[in-house]
Amino acid sequence: MATVLSTIREPRDLDGLSPAQLETLAAEIREHLIVGVSAAGGHLGSNLGVVELTIALHRVFESPRDRIVFDVGHQAYVHKLLTGRQDFSMLRRKGGLSGYPARAESPHDIVENQHASTALCWADGLANARDLTGVDGHVVAVIGDGGLTGGMVWEALNNIAAAKDRPLVIVVNDNGRSYQPTIGGLADYLARVRTAPDYEKVLQWGRSVLENTPLFGRQVMAVAHGAKKGLKDVLVPQGMFEDLGLKYIGPIDGHNEADLEAAFERAKGFPGPVIVHCITEKGHGYPEAEQSDERYHQVKATNAAPPGAGNWTNAFAGEMVALGAERPDIVAITAAMRRSTGLEPFAELFPDRFFDVGIAEQHAVASAAGLATAGLHPVVAVYGTFLTRAFDQLLMDVALHRCGVTFALDRSGVTGEDGASHNGVWDLAVLQVVPGLRMAAPRDAAQLRAQLREAVAVSDAPTVVRYPKGDAGAPIPAVDRVGDMDLLRRPDPAEQAEVLIVSVGGMAEVCCAVADQLTAGGHPTTVVDPRWVKPLDPALPGLAAGHRLVVTVEDGVRAGGVGAAVGQALADANVWRPVRSFGTPVAFLDHASRGQVLQHCGLTARDITDQVEATLTTLDRTDATVAMSG
Numbered sequence: 001m002a003t004v005l006s007t008i009r010e011p012r013d014l015d016g017l018s019p020a021q022l023e024t025l026a027a028e029i030r031e032h033l034i035v036g037v038s039a040a041g042g043h044l045g046s047n048l049g050v051v052e053l054t055i056a057l058h059r060v061f062e063s064p065r066d067r068i069v070f071d072v073g074h075q076a077y078v079h080k081l082l083t084g085r086q087d088f089s090m091l092r093r094k095g096g097l098s099g100y101p102a103r104a105e106s107p108h109d110i111v112e113n114q115h116a117s118t119a120l121c122w123a124d125g126l127a128n129a130r131d132l133t134g135v136d137g138h139v140v141a142v143i144g145d146g147g148l149t150g151g152m153v154w155e156a157l158n159n160i161a162a163a164k165d166r167p168l169v170i171v172v173n174d175n176g177r178s179y180q181p182t183i184g185g186l187a188d189y190l191a192r193v194r195t196a197p198d199y200e201k202v203l204q205w206g207r208s209v210l211e212n213t214p215l216f217g218r219q220v221m222a223v224a225h226g227a228k229k230g231l232k233d234v235l236v237p238q239g240m241f242e243d244l245g246l247k248y249i250g251p252i253d254g255h256n257e258a259d260l261e262a263a264f265e266r267a268k269g270f271p272g273p274v275i276v277h278c279i280t281e282k283g284h285g286y287p288e289a290e291q292s293d294e295r296y297h298q299v300k301a302t303n304a305a306p307p308g309a310g311n312w313t314n315a316f317a318g319e320m321v322a323l324g325a326e327r328p329d330i331v332a333i334t335a336a337m338r339r340s341t342g343l344e345p346f347a348e349l350f351p352d353r354f355f356d357v358g359i360a361e362q363h364a365v366a367s368a369a370g371l372a373t374a375g376l377h378p379v380v381a382v383y384g385t386f387l388t389r390a391f392d393q394l395l396m397d398v399a400l401h402r403c404g405v406t407f408a409l410d411r412s413g414v415t416g417e418d419g420a421s422h423n424g425v426w427d428l429a430v431l432q433v434v435p436g437l438r439m440a441a442p443r444d445a446a447q448l449r450a451q452l453r454e455a456v457a458v459s460d461a462p463t464v465v466r467y468p469k470g471d472a473g474a475p476i477p478a479v480d481r482v483g484d485m486d487l488l489r490r491p492d493p494a495e496q497a498e499v500l501i502v503s504v505g506g507m508a509e510v511c512c513a514v515a516d517q518l519t520a521g522g523h524p525t526t527v528v529d530p531r532w533v534k535p536l537d538p539a540l541p542g543l544a545a546g547h548r549l550v551v552t553v554e555d556g557v558r559a560g561g562v563g564a565a566v567g568q569a570l571a572d573a574n575v576w577r578p579v580r581s582f583g584t585p586v587a588f589l590d591h592a593s594r595g596q597v598l599q600h601c602g603l604t605a606r607d608i609t610d611q612v613e614a615t616l617t618t619l620d621r622t623d624a625t626v627a628m629s630g
């Protein structure tokens with residue numbers, strides 16, 4: 001039998017559905033999500049929480065004429081189901097649906113940036129453009145309670161609240177959680193509002209009674225309207241949003257589709273900025289998710305390999321616990337991701353020395369400068385891609401003041417399935433320009449632990465330890481040392497080494513494979529792991545001088561990355577050797593597996609070997625030409 005969901009090819013197909021059909025549709029969507037996302041992997045809990053909300057949104061507003069933006073976008077699977085995209089079999093996989101809004105997929109999708117707390121800024125811009133260009137349509141921003149803890153939200157609200165006659169709808173999807181319960185004063189305020197008597201219901205009841213009372217009813221209604229503010233202040237804790245100048249509608253039961261529609265219709269008709277505060281449950285309708293401690297924020301694909309013992313995050317977690325026990329001055333900071341960055345064991349053992357600042361990386365970094373200035377050593381644990389949001393704070397609050405702050409950048413390099421704004425490929429290049437900053441890139445879990453220790457020993461400059469997502473693989477032993485660098489491959493002393501590969505961090509396994517292939521092909525090759533890639537070891541130019549060709553391999557953008565720094569270091573030392581740098585392109589990389597993206601970037605051992613052999617052939621020809629020209 002055809003399901004209701006199968007009849008929905010675009011939002012207008014929702015209009016004719018009866019309340020019973022809408023209820024059936026919500027159930028079918030939940031089933032689709034649970035089956036499809038559990039198989040493919042993805043953000044299950046967040047989407048289970050916005051089924052009714054998204055149905056009501058698309059019934060009341062007319063996307064794409066009405067512009068609906070989702071903050072982060074991880075909760076847009078229901079939106080995709082209602083806008084003609086119901087095949088989740090390849091969700092987040094190469095060639096399949098993105099796990100986030102994607103303009104290439106649909107005109108209904110607007111914001112592809114998965115970095116949180118941007119939706120209100122987008123909405124402010126869209127609303128200004130709408131009014132300036134005179135086009136028709138509503139602007140709606142959907143943002144979670146976690147997203148509200150980001151600083152950009154308050155920059156946007158400051159502007160949105162000032163535009164009192166400019167219609168703009170903010171839908172707060174308040175499930176009380178980011179990954180875990182959302183922290184902070186705002187979260188406490190929202191919790192108070194969530195538990196306030198249902199102000200809207202009282203108001204609606206009062207309105208219906210008074211409007212249906214003959215004689216004095218209407219007069220009393222006028223008085224009640226004036227008293228409404230007082231009523232709200234009594235029923236709803238201090239109306240922060242209204243004090244800001246925003247119309248507040250709520251709290252609304254975020255799983256009652258009819259209530260949601262009524263609230264969205266009121267918001268749609270309001271001639272200024274309006275907040276609709278929806279109370280939802282992350283994982284709603286799926287007991288396993290409802291009872292899980294992160295509400296199935298993200299689930300792995302059923303066929304995903306279980307995390308190996310040598311997981312990068314676990315290595316960081318373990319060393320942080322050891323350091324926390326040894327160094328009472330070490331404190332840890334997360335931006336609402338205490339478990340996925342590995343800080344949970346530290347937080348449980350040293351709760352007073354652990355700070356979860358909400359999704360607020362800029363605050364995390366600037367407050368770390370304060371902590372360091374007062375004699376503590378903060379470790380700020382963020383995903384590599386999210387550090388760029390706090391670059392100014394790193395540069396001007398931490399580095400300018402020579403603060404001893406350590407940044408643990410998990411998910412650095414290509415991550416893959418999360419798509420363009422989650423690949424942590426910018427740090428190796430962007431951080432090159434930070435005066436005094438020292439940056440390490442461990443090649444395996446043991447090196448991560450060692451380099452983290454070296455990093456927290458630095459008290460007068462920012463230090464960075466950056467490592468990839470997932471398994472750290474087998475340990476890669478050094479066969480020798482030069483300066484403070486580890487040699488991972490060294491040609492037979494009887495052979496004249498030809499190629500020097502500078503291996504950065506997690507690319508060591510690939511680099512060793514390339515070296516073995518080149519050496520087997522008659523090109524004796526040395527592999528050096530500099531360990532600290534900024535500043536480079538002063539012994540590197542001397543090592544390079546003993547080779548004909550220098551190759552650098554990094555899991556980050558080539559432009560301005562470690563390869564560029566190596567070239568500069570050789571030139572500065574008057575060592576003139578050709579340098580072939582391998583890294584990711586200056587591009588936004590579509591979602592696929594990490595391996596597929598690295599292959600797309602030419603970062604497999606075979607690809608690099610082929611490229612290096614071609615370069616050597618060119619050098620041979622060049623040498624021959626020079627020799628002939630005598």
Ligand SMILES: Cc1ncc(C[n+]2csc(CCOP(=O)(O)OP(=O)(O)O)c2C)c(N)n1
Pocket residue numbers: 046049072074075114115116143144145146147148173175177178179282297335336337359361386389
């Ligand atoms: C700048 C930034 N920091 C961290 C994250 C990681 N992240 C993705 S979703 C999420 C929680 C979002 O919570 P909320 O906005 O309440 O949405 P919900 O998942 O509850 O629907 C976080 C921290 C991010 N996407 N962007």
Ligand SMILES: CC(=O)[C@@H](O)[C@H](O)COP(=O)(O)O
Pocket residue numbers: 072074114298340411415418469
């Ligand atoms: C949407 C978001 O930013 C996070 O949920 C991210 O998808 C998590 O990625 P990991 O799975 O690498 O922890």
Ligand SMILES: [Mg+2]
Pocket residue numbers: 144145146147173174175176177178
């Ligand atoms: Mg939330």
